[in-house]
Amino acid sequence: MVIIDTNDAVGPSGPPSPKGQHVQLPSSCGASGAGGPMSDQLFELPQRYLDLQAEARQLAADCADVAARADEADAFDPDVRERLARSGLTAVTVDAAYGGRFEKVDSLAVTVVREALCFESAHLDSIFAMQGIGSFPLSTGASEAVRKEWLPKIASLEAVGALALTEPDVGSDLRAVSTTVTEQDGELVVDGHKSFITNAGDASFYSVLAREGDGHSLVLVPADTPGVSITHPHQIIAPHVLGDVVFDNVRVPLDHRLGEPGKGFKLMLATLATFRVSVAGAAVGLAQAALEEAIGHATMRHQFGKPLAELGPIPAKLAMSWVEIETARAMTYRAAAAAARDPLAGLHLSSMAKIAATEMAGRVVDTCVQVMGRFGIVRGSKIERLYRDARPMRIYEGSTEVILDSLARKLVKDVASGQIAGGKR
Secondary structure, three states, X not given: OOOOOOOOOOOOOOOEOOOOOEOOOOOOOOOXXXXXXXXXXXXXXXXXXXXXXXXXXXXXXXXOOOHHHHOOOOOOOHHHHHHHHHHOHHHHHOEHHHOXXXXXXXXXXXXXXXXXXXXXXXXXXXXXXXHHHHHHHHHHHOOHHHHHHHHHHHHHOOOOOOEEOOEOOEOOOHHHOOOEEEEEOOEEEEEEEEEEEEOOOOOOEEEEEEEEOOXXXXXXXXXXXXXXXXXXXXXXXXXXXXXXXXXXXXXEEHHXXXXXXXXXXXXXXXXXXXXXXXXXXXXXXXXXXXXXXXXXXXXXXXXXXEEHHHOOOHHHHHHHHHHHHHHHHHHHHHHHHXXXXXXXXXXXXXXXXXXXXXXXHHHHHHHHHHHHHHHHHOOOOHHHHHHHHHHHHXXXXXXXXXXXXXXXXXXXXXXXXXXOOOOOO
């Protein structure tokens, strides 16, 4: 696994600039410890991640001309898909043995890319992220033959992955799913109804959570398998490639079971531990974009003979938004670096980062709308798109409330057992 060069890397990026690049602040760090003077480099991303960040920023810029259209789409935008495929960045979501960039999928790499992509387009970010989320159960639980068949296609974006968990009556309580998988005549038979599935209709396969006996299994179901049907009963305030997937007596080979029978939650947890922190990266990128929109407006628009950026509470609102973004970015990079080393051991940090960054994005975007006044509530504007895109982040991949409940249990357990709150140090 490719990991961070230091124990926990965090990335100061400096104040926002109109072009979406981040100005490096000079360091005044003069602290020293047992290991000698503290280096600025402790708080820098290693060069390989900076190079990856530059690639992702270039792709985002290349998609700027179609971002507004793509972010309203309920199916894959062909231009965004083609440009993402040409960039080669989807290889970040797959192990090197199957055409990926890194020896193992690297949470920090995924997070850095998502931050850059979501700065420009939520649609672009979603396509990239779901290549990893949809395929990771294959990377960790599939047979070698299945991995060789599908993962190189995921790396090149020839194939599209999806993870089918939730159902019409099941959201956070995934142990209550009613979809079933049984062995019949040397095959796996899947029956059930999945709802609110990202990439439904565009996916090449679905990693499906289903009951098997007294446990739950994950099963790979190619999208063209007889008995698979797609409907689109819902759309959300931030348009998304979304749909329901029905499995009616769907039969797949036995080797399409991912991992051991009844042990599907283990693979789900591994996927969550690897990718949850990347949502925080996307939230930081979105908030950065909103702040730069507000700065552009506040510096160009004049009232009472001055730019808005110099009037009343506006400077403080902009500065506080910057503080919040940089704080969330630091937490996100630290958590992503920890997840790159050991995803399960760092899951509590990933969960903290996800909450901190997505809640921050909601506050910052709302502040930016307020700074822009009536121009912040114009339909079809970029800030309106960012406002809508920010809201679902606090719900998907673990709602704030569900994650806080889990963190509270860990906190109480750690304190009771004599550990420092948040885990051993």
